[in-house]
Structure formats: C-alpha cells, structure tokens
Amino acid sequence: MIRLAGLRIRALFGFYAARIRQHPVQEMLAGAGIAVGVALVYAVMVSSASITGSAARVVEGVAGHAQLQVTARSDQGFDQRLAAEIRALDGVEDAAPLLRSNVMLVGPDGSRSTQMVGVSPTLAALGGELGPILADGDALGTGLAVSEGVAESLGVASGGSVELRADGRARMVPLSVLSPEVGGALAGSGAVVTSLRLAQRYANRDRRVSQVLVQTISGRRPAVERELERLAGGFANVTGVDAELAALRQATKPNDQSTQLFAAIGVMVGWLISFNAMLFTVAERRRFVTALRLEGASPRQPLTILGFEALLLGVLASGFGLLLGELLVRLIFDDVPDYLAFAFPVGSGRDFQPSIVVLCFLGGVLAAGLDAFYRGQAESREEIAPRTGRFLLWTALAVVAATTVVAVAVPAVTIVGGITLAVAAMLVMPVAFRFAAGWLERVTGSTSRLNMLSVALMELRGPTTRGVALTAVAAVAVYGSVAIGGARDDIVRGLDSHTRQWLSNADLWVTTGGQDLMINSFTAPDLDRLRAAEAVAAVRVHRGGFLDIGDRRLWLIGRPVDSPTMIPASQMLDGDIEQATARLRAGGWATASAAFANERGVEVGDRLRLPTPTGARSFRLAATTLNFGWIPGAVTINNRDYADAVGTVAPSALEVDLAPGTSAEAGRQAVEAALGPASGLTVQTRAEREAQYYDFGREGIARLDQIAALLLLAAALAVACALAAAAWQRRPRLAALKIQGATRTQLWRAMLCEAGVLVAIGCTVGLTLGVYGHLLAGRFVRSATGFASPFTLQADELLLAGGFVAVVALAVSAIPGWFAAGASARASFSE
C-alpha cells in the first residue's frame, strides 16, 4: 500500500478527479498550455536530430568499420589506383573505393535528382550495410538499384528501365528495387546504388573514384593518417569518416537556431497560457489548503495533494504534448529539406531518441509543478503596485539595452536576444496597462458616447496579475511572429534579389537539372555547334563545385571571365565592386564570404589559400561578400582559374545569351536542338530558373511560417478562453449591475471593450518589441549566417499579426461573454 504523507494513492486520484469536475475549463487550459510548449520543443528537437541522425546512419551504413576516408576535392574524383596503394600501406586493415556523383533519374511518373553511389566488392570487407548485396555477385552489376519509394515515385517497377542523366548525357538503364533490409540507410535516403564499374561508365569517370574508405588496424590510426596525408594530401582531403556530418551541422545551424528560438518563444507562450489558467484558481487553492488544515489534515497533506495534482496534470499534458509534437513532426517537419539533400547524404526516416522524449516529458511536468506552487505575493486579482510596475519597467529597459549592446558587440550571440526581448515584453506590461488605461480614461472621461468603454476602464484601471498575464500571452506571441517573421521575410527578399542578380547574366541556363547550385560538372557538348545556332548570341562556360575546408562545404564558383557581372551587387560587403570585378577577370584574385574570410583571418588584399585537387592554391582576396544564399559560404574566382586549380575544363553550367529579338522559348528550343536528343542536359530560361530558386530559398524557412501561424492561433484562442473564463466568473457581479439598472447589451459591450483594451495593449507591446526584435534579428542573420537580409518594415504584415490575435480573441470570447451578461439576478445572491 503506497501512501504519500499518509494519503492513499487512490484518494489522491479521487481529489484530482473532483478537481477536474469542478474546473474542467481551467484544467484543460492549463494542460493545453503545457502541451503546446512540450509539442514545440519536441518537434524542433526531433526534426533537427533527424536530419543529422539520418545522415549519420547513411554514413555509418556505408562506411562500416572504416574510420578514415580520403575524399576528392572535386567531382572529377582521383585515380582509382590510389585505393590499391592505400590498401598496401602498413597499418591499414582494409580500404574500399567509392564513386559518388549527382545524377537525375527520369521515369514515366516523375523525375528525381539524387546521388549515384558506385561500390566495389571490397566494400563488403568493411562490414557496412551494403555487404549482403555485394556478396550477391552480380546484383549491382546490371544496372541501378533504388529503394521502393524511389521506384514508385518514378513509376518504374523492378526489372524495368529508367532514363539516367549523368555527365550531361541521357541513357536508358535497367532498374532493380532494393528491399529495405538489403539497402539499408543508403537506399532509404533515396540514393542510387550500382557497381563501381557501371558508375564510372555512366558518369564518364573512367578509372576514377571520389572516395576511399579506410579501416585501420587497431592502434595504428595516427600513423596511417600521416601516411595518407603523404600519399594524397596534395590533391585530396584526409579526414575521419564523419567529416561530412560536421559540415552538415554547420550548414543547418542557423536554421536550427532560429527554429529553436521560435520553439523557445512557443514554450513561453505555452507556459503563460497554463499560468493564466492556474491564476483563476489560486485564491481558491489557498482557501482549499486552509479548509483542509481545519479539518485536521497535517501540514504536509494539502501540499501533497496539490503536488500530486500537479504531477498528474504534468504527466497528462506532457503525454498529450508529445503526441501533438509527433503530429507536428509528421505533418510539418516531415520531409528532408531539398535544399540540403543535394549537398549532403541526408536520409529519410526518423530516429527514435528516447532522451528527447524523456526531456520534453520532464519539462512539462516541471512546468506544471511550478504553476501549482506559485504562491505569489498578492491575490491574482489584486493590483500590482505602481512601484512594482516601475521597477519592472526599468528592468525591461535594462534588458533591452543589454540586448542591444550584445547585438552590436557580439552579433553572433544576438539570437539569445530573441528570448530576452520576449521577457522584456512581459515586464513592461503593468506600466503599459496603466499608461493605456490612463490615456483612454482622459480621452473618454468627458464624453458620454463611449460610456461602456469607461465602464470597462473602471475594471482595468489597475493592472492585476491576472490581467497582465493574459495580455502577456498576446504580446509574446505577436512579438515572436513579428520579429522572426520579419527577419524571415528579409532573408527571402534578400535571396530573391540575389537570385535575380545572379541569374541575370544569361538568358538561358544549361545545367544537369535538378535543385542545385550548378555544381555538377558534365562533359561539354559541341560548343561550336551551339554557338552557331541562329538564336544564340554567346555561350559562356560556368564552372562550380564544392570545396570542403574544415567544417565548411564551401561553394567554389568559377564565373566566366566574360560574364556581364562577376559579383552580384547585393552580396558585396567589403571592397570596391568595380575594382574587385576587374581583378576577378584578370585572374589570381578571389572573393570570399565574410564568415569564411574572418575564420581564416584574411582581409581584402591578403592571400587566401585553398586546398584544390591540384594542390594548395592561393588567391588574393578582392572583396568579401555575404553567403550567396548558401550558408557555409562561397568563394568566387574566374572560370580559367577554376579550370586550372581543379584540373578540369568541364563546365557545370552554360550561360547562353540569345540574339536580340529572340524569345526565350524560341531560344530554348534552338539550344535543345543544338544539344541533340541524347543530351541529358536541362535548358531553362532565366525566368524558369529564377522560379526554381525562389522555391528553393523559401523551402528552408517554410516551417517557420507554419510554426508562427500555429503559435498565433494558439495564443489567440488562449486569450479568448481566459477572457471567457473571467467573464464567467464575474457573473454575480454582472447580475448585481443588472439589478442596478444595466442592460444585457450594455454589459456585453462593456466586456467587449475590456477585452478589446486588454488585447490591444498586448498586441501593441508585442508589435513594438517585435519590430525591434526584427531589426536585431536581421543583424544576427547578416553577421552570423551571411544571408543578405535588408531590413524592411511591412506594415500589412504587422497589422495582420496583431490584428489576427485581436480579432480571434474577441470573436471567440464574445459568445460566452454574451451568455455571461445574461446572468440572472439570482446569480448575484450566491457567493
């Protein structure tokens, strides 16, 4: 028989059941608030863990026991004989080569950009997931192997064939389907697996590989690493097998941070909601404790009852919150964001991480406990003293000032300011109340036309804990939406403008297709034939690829020397654009993203060393830029320098200028004709490519929009519930006023005015601090992530955020308000 403070567990459950029966709405509201907070934190943690988690699974699945890898510095790869040399090294247990290249698959039902991985039988020795297929002799030797999901999306059955576009050529190849047990995480990630030999043929990389996985004999790793450096260090990267994961994390960090910030604000709103609900019963709870003591309960018993109730509430609410969070993950945070998939081996599928579940669960229970034991110094209906209000105001101003100083001095940490400003929004409330109520009173005092507003103001004159808590919900939610939404809009606007400038260089773009940054090289088609086409005025060779330096997967851009512009003006930071452009054209100079340059301690005019497939190359820095829309950063050189450094003349895109008077469509057809039917290249007009990039850019931040909308809705509903509950509690007083001669309509109007004033105060404070937060967030974005985000205030967006909460809260609370105003006279006689 378990007892707590002498009470049986069943009795404790009984108390809680009675409590729910008495205050069902308050309990639900309290639980809902906690659930919202838990759901948001869970969804955010799971989704960021999933991206890195799934990538980790892919890497592990392929690498098996290998600890080291040698990776090529461009997609041209390196000679496969290196693999044999590595295997021969002292201390190496086993080594296996791989060829990875980005390809496109086209089937009757759809097309798909993905990565093709060519594996050799030696990979089986490393013990990865692909062992079984490799053991089966010829399974991969006939064509491509994909997962069921990929085959379905293409509309091709196992044994059929699919169009493969690689290296700028298109061909039909046989397709087989891997069952999940066989393909493992790699197939699950949507990649295409085939034999090394076939991959080399399809990708036109004869006798070349992009990666060698190395398993060392126990204890010999450092020595092997040194040997590998000696062997390959001049033209390839020698790293641990999980180097890519670090790069992935670096690339997703800002997005993670902003989502985390939003989740934090969501948690605040959630907690405020439950706090609000609890405030309704705080006085009653005190009376409850007193009454129990009279009955003979020991000092600990009432506290045990309250604590148990808090525990139950916390458990139920957290449980519900986890379910809600799971729903959020499935509905909103579901897919692998494409903007990462082309650059990293991101898988699909979820990691079940018990630690996240437990953490969120405990967090919810803790929140419930905090609520339950709030003692407060005063009754929730008692006024917050002017002195306290002033103190809070000064604290708020101090917080804002500190946040500003930090934002100016250490921009990278500004993201924390997102939370501190939200706290400031809450602290400012009591004074905002007094100010607003006082001002309104002066305005309405001498007129008789706004009398119901005057009646409402009588109730509101003093800020009470309850009133402030209610308004704080609206304020924090609106703040979050405006600050983060505003920053997001700035980013999108910056990206759009960058995209336009970037793509304005040509009328048509010829690439390998798919969502990418033009980093897939291909064998150049007959350029003379292309140039000879009547519609074509000029063709320029654009080169580009990824360069891994440290944790960064940099985008190395080789802009055609004869490009109209070398650097998009919107991306310039340090340096003179005309001079930098001239220098880039001349050669030997580069521009680099400021974050990367700062990391290397390089300023304009200094030398920047880049590890390339042909060895270390140095360039002088002509200018620093923003990040070109790619979080890890970008380095621009001219295409001749690129060919020289990377050791290939292969283009990754062709820029085509059309003859004057030629329509884009006509131009495209002419180019396609010139390329021929066997070409695997995609020809896009500038407009089409722009549209593709727009979607691409927005995708990364789409989920913020969704969270923002949900948050606003939740806050609005919570405010409505709190207003309704307050009105309901007030029925005896409303009835008394009716006896004094008020009509139902008058009372209802007064309640609406009161609700309106409360919500207006909250939304105004939220909007004001939100705009400031937006400003600071923009600063963070620019300096910490390198996105161009010109600060713009969109008045209509502001009104939408604030107005939405106000309208929903008022509309929803108007109905119970009407019923409360209809309280019968008898109600005033019950106490």
Place this chain on the structure above:
Amino acid sequence: MPLLSFEGVGKAYRGAGVVLDGFDLDVDPGEFVGVWGERRSGKTTLLRLAAGVEAPDSGVVRYAGRDLADLSETGRSRLRLGEIALATIDAPSHVAASAITVADHVGLPLVFGGRSQREAADAAHRSLHLVGAGDCMSAAPFELRPGEGTRVALARALVREPRLLLVDEPAVTPDPTEREEIRDLLHQLTRSLRVAMLVASEEVSMMVGAPRILSIGDGNVVSNETTGTVISFPAPAPTGDSP
C-alpha cells in the same frame, strides 16, 4: 478531569481588538454547552482555540489535560482528525469541491487519516444515518439544501467518532422546524454518543434546552430554562471597525 479547559486565555486580533480576556472554562466529557453571541463576538475564535487551530496570546488551552501548545503542528492535526471535530456549517465548503458525492465528502477525514476508501465509505454511511441524512449519500455536495447541508456537515464531523465536537453556527437553515430538529439532534447525539459538544450560534432559539449557556459579547446575562450555571465574561475592549 475536564475534557477541555481554558485557563486565563486571552486573544486579540489586529483590527478587531481584544476578543477574549482572562477567559476560563471547563467542559466535562459528554457535556453540552451552548455559546451565544452576536456576529463577530468571538464565538468562532473560541472554537478555533479549542480545536488547536489557533494559539492563545496568553493562558493555556488544555485537551484531556495536555496543553495544546505543547503539541507539534502535526500532533494537533492528528487530534483534529480523530478526537476533536470542528464543524463550521455556514462557511462555503471548499473541501466539498474535492469530493464528488456526499459520501466521499463525509468520509474525507478518514481518508486523510490514511484509511481506505472502503472503510471511509462505510463509516460515512453510518455517520449519515446517525444524523438522519441517509438518503443524501450519493447526491453531490452542492445540491444539498441548507438543512441537509447542516446534517451532512455534522456527519462529517462525527465520522471520526470524536470525543469533542465543536459546532459553529448550525442555524443556517431558514426553516424554524428544521432548526428545532437540528437542535434536538445535537442534544440527542451528546447523549447517545457521549460526546462533549460546544455549539456556537447567534440564534437564541438554538440555545433552548442547553444545560449550560455561555454568552459572549457585551456582557449580558442570559437566563436559562433549566437548572444550570451561567457564565458571562467581561465585555471586550471597544473594537475598531470590523475587518
């Protein structure tokens, strides 16, 4: 030995002034004492001191010979769960909010004492029958009419089988017939259960039949209808505005 005794007890409240001053009282086991006084005259204070809920400013309150001030908070709580029952009839019962049926409500003190739900329910049934409210058992506490409410409150007090019952304002019901019934019930309970009772009320009619009557307040002497002693107190010092 008297079951309850007050020895020179004084109590004052900030705002209300002195409520008791040099107060003496002995209550024997099984004795019925009526306490009459107007509103705010100190009747409730007297009962709360007797139950150990509050401590006197001066003097000693003894139960069964023990000074209540010597007991710990937990010790006094245990007394209230068992031997001393304080039944406050007209206060809104927030404890009622924690129970779903009247039977649960009545059995609460036993639940606090660690007994099982079943034992508490059985005791509640017995107690309710004792006070003539057997048919209220499965009603909800807030559905009761005032007269029934009084009985139920008494039942809850009695479920502990106390030795001392302190009743604060049982005259809540408007119906004079019902009041008489409650009054008679209280007398009958004293006799049949041999429980000492202190009944405080501002209604004179509740004092009828009490072998001993105390008057608190302005020092008026109340004559009683049976033979018995009357005690009166010195009037307390003039009070300020009532809180």
Place this chain on the structure above:
Amino acid sequence: MRLELREVVKRYRSGTETIRAVDRVSLTVAPGELVALYGPSGSGKTTLLLTAGAMLRPDSGAVLADDRVISALPESKAAAFRRDNIGFVLQSFHLMDSATIADNAAIKLVLAGMPPRRARRLVRPWLERLGLGERHAATPARLSTGERQRVAIARALANDPKILLADEPTGSLDADRSRDVLRLLRDLTRERALPAIVVTHDPEAAEVADRTLVLRDGRLTDAGTLPRPVGSGTGP
C-alpha cells in the same frame, strides 16, 4: 413616489417541486415609509424585493410605482426604470475591485449616459455624507467591510432614487455599525420621502421601521408576534 404590490405571485422551480416564493402578496409603501421585512432565509424575501424592484416579473399580479405598472415592462425599459428610479442596496456588494470608490458609486450615472468625470463629481456629496469623502480615490480592496457597505449605499443613492430597496444591508456589520446604517436609511427615507423596504434578520431594524412585516411561506403577516430576542435593549 408610492410603491404598491397587488396580489403578486412568484413561483420558482426547485428540483421537481414548484415553490410559491411570493404567494398573493399585497403591500403599499407610502413615500417616506420604511418597512422592515423579516422571515426565514430562503423564504422568498429576496424574490419579493427583486419583484418589487422590477427585476423579476411576477407570475401574476402587478407592481406599481405611482400608479404606473412597472412589472410588465420589457427588459430594457425595466433596466432604465431601475437605473433612474430605484436604489438597490444588496448584501453582497459586488463592487468593482479595480475601480475607485467614486467610480463604483457613480456607475449608475455612467450607465445612464453621463460623462464619467461629471458623474464622479456628482457622487462626491454622497460619499462625504457617508464619511468616505477623503477616500474617494481608493479602491474597495483597501476598505473595511463597513466602509464597503457604505460605498454600496452611496451607489444605490447616487442617482437620486425614488424607491429604496435593501437586502440585508447590515448583514456583514457589527452591532454599532448596523445601528448607524439603519438610522441613516431611516433618515434618508424621511428626508426624500422615499418608500423603502428593508429585508433583514437584524432585530435593530424593527426599531427604525415604521412598519414591521414577516414573510412566511410566501405570505405576509404583521410582525406583532415576532419574539423579541432575549437580552437586546437591556444592556447596562
């Protein structure tokens, strides 16, 4: 104004029973007359009061103020009549916690359409007469029960009512304060020639009333048989 109840009947349902709270009650209260109404709680006194105050509609019979039938008015007109003509003093004051005393007292005037500032000025004399003039800017939370009761009285009187209806006006007060309030009500009733009905348990009220009635089982009887409480009025 003269207040008259003619054969008023008011029933309400309690559970499955129908109770006649007011059973064919006829009563005329003349201007300047204070009637004290006793009776067991729940006996229908409150119902009678609310019906007399045009807050509840009688099931049959009529309530007249100066020969004008006020018991059949539509809700908004009845509300206006109450607001302009009746002063209700209730036992549970239901004051607005955050509003000042002046605001609380002036509420009826504001509801009637007077600019709030003017309304607050108009109630000052009442507050002063009730001893609250200095505290007019305080909120009810800082007042004692007696002071809050006085605010409720000021509220009732602020609109210069023609009828005074009070339900347990001394319910939360001690003996001295009760006496003061009852005497005040009597003075006001006489000064302004108001008909007044005071529902009460307080024996003191019988001292100040012109007439004492008892409502039992819905029927009004004279209070001649009311037992005087022992000990009252025989202090040293």
